[in-house]
Amino acid sequence: MSEPPPPEVPAPEAPAAAAFGTEDLEAARVLFARQCDFLMGAVTMDGLPGAELPEVAFAGRSNVGKSSLINALVNRHRLARASTEPGRTREINFFLLDDRLRLVDLPGYGFAKVSRGAARKFQDLGRAYLRGRPNLKRVYLLIDARHGLKAPDGEALDALDKAAVSYQIVLTKADKLKAGEVAAVAAATTAAIAKRPAAFPRVIATSAEKGDGMAELRAEIAAAAFA
Numbered sequence: 001m002s003e004p005p006p007p008e009v010p011a012p013e014a015p016a017a018a019a020f021g022t023e024d025l026e027a028a029r030v031l032f033a034r035q036c037d038f039l040m041g042a043v044t045m046d047g048l049p050g051a052e053l054p055e056v057a058f059a060g061r062s063n064v065g066k067s068s069l070i071n072a073l074v075n076r077h078r079l080a081r082a083s084t085e086p087g088r089t090r091e092i093n094f095f096l097l098d099d100r101l102r103l104v105d106l107p108g109y110g111f112a113k114v115s116r117g118a119a120r121k122f123q124d125l126g127r128a129y130l131r132g133r134p135n136l137k138r139v140y141l142l143i144d145a146r147h148g149l150k151a152p153d154g155e156a157l158d159a160l161d162k163a164a165v166s167y168q169i170v171l172t173k174a175d176k177l178k179a180g181e182v183a184a185v186a187a188a189t190t191a192a193i194a195k196r197p198a199a200f201p202r203v204i205a206t207s208a209e210k211g212d213g214m215a216e217l218r219a220e221i222a223a224a225a226f227a
């Protein structure tokens with residue numbers, strides 16, 4: 001039996017693909033094809049690199065796909081360690097792109113395998129970074145497309161709104177759902193953040209595995225970093 005076509009979900013905001021012209025998409029593609037290297041990992045606020053370059057940070061629950069997304073953005077399979085073991089990324093990892101932009105892999109929140117005290121310490125570091133980083137241009141908050149926004153994500157959104165840090169939601173692992181299901185989660189997420197003061201209104205659905213949404217996300221990042 002053939003599947004009925006997915007329902008048309010009205011997009012409250014223009015779809016991400018329409019937000020950028022061909023030139024913007026191409027410029028972003030070229031930027032992300034440049035040299036990208038691991039710069040350093042930091043375990044304390046004192047250990048952060050200087051604030052002389054713009055940074056965009058990736059945050060989300062452990063296992064949501066942060067490292068995989070960074071790898072996919074720069075087309076490098078093993079740049080950021082993608083691990084199935086929660087809590088392995090306990091530091092803030094910095095990647096330097098084209099000597100002019102840093103991609104920042106933040107510690108995941110909500111791991112089960114580390115002690116509460118240890119988990120809190122990493123979360124405090126992530127939180128301190130988010131609150132006090134003058135060169136932080138935008139935070140990409142990753143949400144598993146299969147789950148949508150959950151309570152721990154709500155806490156992260158509250159913290160970002162309170163700190164007045166611009167953030168944008170990225171749905172990950174879109175390849176695990178049908179297109180209509182992804183559109184429904186994107187629409188629900190867009191509606192859920194509509195009244196949040198620091199939220200950027202466009203929600204981007206991505207698949208690090210298949211490459212969906214990567215061109216748009218690169219263009220969003222370039223626009224946020226160099227605006």
Ligand SMILES: Nc1nc2c(ncn2[C@@H]2O[C@H](COP(=O)(O)OP(=O)(O)O)[C@@H](O)[C@H]2O)c(=O)[nH]1
Binds near residue numbers: 060174
């Ligand atoms: N199917 C699929 N799996 C993904 C995708 N992104 C990440 N994963 C898987 O999800 C798991 C966690 O990914 P990882 O990048 O380590 O998450 P992190 O803890 O947020 O850095 C790994 O097994 C990845 O292979 C995706 O777009 N599609």
Ligand SMILES: [Mg+2]
Binds near residue numbers: 081083089
């Ligand atoms: Mg990781």
